[in-house]
Amino acid sequence: MIRVHLAALVAACCALAFPAHAQDRIDVVTTTTDLRSLTEAVGGERVAVVSIVPAGMDAEEYQAKPQDVSRLRNARMIVRVGLDYDLWAERLLLQAGNSAIRRGGPGYVDASYGIATLEVRGMSVGPGDGHAHGNGNPHYWLDPKNAEIVTGTILEALTRLDPANARSYQANRSAFLARLQLKLAEWEAKLTSLRGMPLVAYHNSWPYFARRFRLDFVAFIEMKPGVPPSPAHLAEIIRSMRARNVKIVVREPHEPKRDVDFVAGKAGAAVVTLAASVGALPQAGDYIALFDANVAALTATAP
Numbered sequence: 001m002i003r004v005h006l007a008a009l010v011a012a013c014c015a016l017a018f019p020a021h022a023q024d025r026i027d028v029v030t031t032t033t034d035l036r037s038l039t040e041a042v043g044g045e046r047v048a049v050v051s052i053v054p055a056g057m058d059a060e061e062y063q064a065k066p067q068d069v070s071r072l073r074n075a076r077m078i079v080r081v082g083l084d085y086d087l088w089a090e091r092l093l094l095q096a097g098n099s100a101i102r103r104g105g106p107g108y109v110d111a112s113y114g115i116a117t118l119e120v121r122g123m124s125v126g127p128g129d130g131h132a133h134g135n136g137n138p139h140y141w142l143d144p145k146n147a148e149i150v151t152g153t154i155l156e157a158l159t160r161l162d163p164a165n166a167r168s169y170q171a172n173r174s175a176f177l178a179r180l181q182l183k184l185a186e187w188e189a190k191l192t193s194l195r196g197m198p199l200v201a202y203h204n205s206w207p208y209f210a211r212r213f214r215l216d217f218v219a220f221i222e223m224k225p226g227v228p229p230s231p232a233h234l235a236e237i238i239r240s241m242r243a244r245n246v247k248i249v250v251r252e253p254h255e256p257k258r259d260v261d262f263v264a265g266k267a268g269a270a271v272v273t274l275a276a277s278v279g280a281l282p283q284a285g286d287y288i289a290l291f292d293a294n295v296a297a298l299t300a301t302a303p
């Protein structure tokens with residue numbers, strides 16, 4: 001009798017903690033933490049999402065690991081950034097041999113679908129061009145408005161895989177977008193003081209963010225995306241910062257502190273550390289917190 005009682009208690013407690021049974025959840029693999037956060041916003045308790053690139057790592061320089069292949073083998077859905085940002089995922093998908101999530105499969109999601117890409121140059125990346133941005137600037141999740149498109153694409157895929165719960169996914173997405181809409185107004189209001197102010201960043205992660213909030217990134221410390229600066233390039237950056245009175249240099253936590261501190265010091269500018277991905281800063285724990293953290297950091301440093 002006592003045993004039955006205990007089992008019933010355990011069952012009741014677990015049902016409370018996990019309304020969708022863990023084994024029923026849809027296993028989703030995303031290439032980045034940003035897409036993990038957006039997938040969780042739509043999927044809620046019905047999805048179990050892991051990001052291949054851990055928080056705080058540069059996804060454009062990611063070296064795949066054997067565990068990534070086994071994750072993809074067992075996944076029902078993959079969500080990737082596309083636009084050559086996570087090209088390494090191609091090989092992983094081939095190795096995993098999971099037909100459900102290969103390109104064209106029911107669980108394959110390229111989150112760049114429907115996004116208006118910035119900085120498309122219509123030329124291929126040559127050997128001296130660095131690794132990145134050959135297909136336009138891929139950092140589109142840094143415009144919160146683009147989350148509407150991305151969550152729409154994710155909603156479509158989840159509905160395809162799990163039509164019985166379509167309404168719940170729609171409701172999750174609507175609630176998330178309503179919250180995002182309110183936050184966007186708050187972020188826009190807070191960043192008005194930085195409008196038109198010239199900024200320099202290490203890597204060109206910011207055109208979508210800058211367009212949304214009317215910021216003005218005038219130069220980048222990298223020679224080209226993925227190519228570290230030469231001494232001559234650093235000197236040129238310092239000259240143009242002085243000429244244009246640039247007072248803020250933006251750095252992401254994984255970027256070399258030495259180069260950023262050097263140009264900021266020479267030009268008399270402050271360094272602001274921003275998260276270009278969820279988890280890159282401890283306070284940027286999810287998609288909305290990412291913008292909260294960046295807006296707070298920028299407004300705290302604005303002269």
Ligand SMILES: [Zn+2]
Pocket residue numbers: 060132133138139203204205225
């Ligand atoms: Zn990049």
